[in-house]
Amino acid sequence: MYTPLQPSNPSHRLYTPVAGYPAARGRPIAVLSRGELRRAVPALPVAFRREEGGVTMVALMGLTLDRNFFVQDGGRWLGSYVPAAFRGYPFGLASGPDGKYVVCVDENSGALRDGPGAKALFEDDGQPSGFLKQVINFLQQVQADQQATRAAGAVLDRHGLLEDWPIAVTAAEQRIPLNGFLRVSETALAALDPAVLAEVRDSGALDLAYGQIYASNNLSVLGRLAEAHAKAAEAERARLPSAEEMFAPEDISFNFD
Template sequence: MADFQVITRERHGSQYWLKHSIYTFAAGDALCPLVAQELPKAVLSMPIGFIAEGDHFVPVAVQGLAAGRNLLVALDGRWLASYIPAPYRGYPFRMATTEQGEQVLCIDEASGLLSESAGEPFFNDDGTPDKAVLEILAFFNQIEANRQLTRSICAVLQQHGLIQPWPITVQGEQGEQKVEGLFRIDEAALNALTAESLAEVRNAGGLTMAYCQLLSMQHLSTLGTLAQAHAEAEKAQLTQASLAQNGELNLGFMSDSGTFSFGQ
């Protein structure tokens, strides 16, 4: 379980942090929030949808078809898509809001990426934040600034009736199941906009977001392929574990770096 703590000189002044190379921390995320700046790259490798947050919408990377399962993370922790959402690239850090409304930088102390002797320092000898920490802070500040723009774009799309429920049905072990809570662009409504409304959506940056979402839906079938590949990999893993308990072990399985990839 994650344990995010505010970075302070008192708590982290003599500690170091390590960069992550595996993504097991994201294995339970079926969805990940995206900002507008990310969409042109995210559209190349993953489905993008919208979810409702209160009375507004936000774009998300659709990483799985069932709650608590990220199909883009392999069993060994590798990331299987060509694009990695910003929150994952910033791990083990994230921003949080204090009770006073201030934005502060935090680190997941349960990540296993804190060290007493190796890695990047949090602070310099004079007590100032290290350059790498300042760069991470700037990265998250950029994301937060773009998040505000993203919300305003979504508001314009919503205002013009361009966001509609996205009906998705998947075939599971218990038959067909519906995926609830996702939304998509209404392409027919987009094409029916008046010249004035179309200009308003375009000037807000809404056309880029709309087209990215529509184009990204081609990757939805890849999630089904990945779900099957995960199931087969897990079955193979259980079989090898059973053989190992009985004194039989297929060493070829151990040397296999991966059983599936994120194809287009």
């Protein structure tokens, strides 16, 4: 549960990093920003989708709503790039009652504790520590970049450059559909009037367009990861003794003497 960080709260005094990204295991979709494209495009499938605030750019990392295939059971990240939305965890920004943003933390993250490499979140006078200032700066940069990315996405949408994307990923010889996502229409992009193309370029939306197009080739990675996870789970089940083996008659004896 995310709650505002408070220097008066004893449990908000220390932060110890949690190994890997276990909290991302159940999050197969992450919002991406334009500043992440250079590293995200070679590593992750990228799409657009409509949300309440407009069009957002997202990374696709699973085939169901509750499983991120880029995270192993122990939290180890399997890809070459971790989205900023996960790297900022367990911290986040939320709009306060006065319209200003406040720093929040997930109290269920297991990171608000003392331990090896623990970082103080506040100074003795209650002011943010140097570490927390770095966290705040990172969160603010990510938020600003995401806002700029949504603005660029609106430009793509306004000029009819986004279309429904009928995604279907092959895994274990099955075609698994993913619904509700958008992609850039290469046909519409190629037909743009030069003046409109200049507007799209100057707004930064052209970077998003080409980034999404190039990253669409990574959809096959989802299928391969799905198969790898399924094989790992099958191997794990094979290592576990069956109920019959666990309770075989020769293994059980009762002594009433």
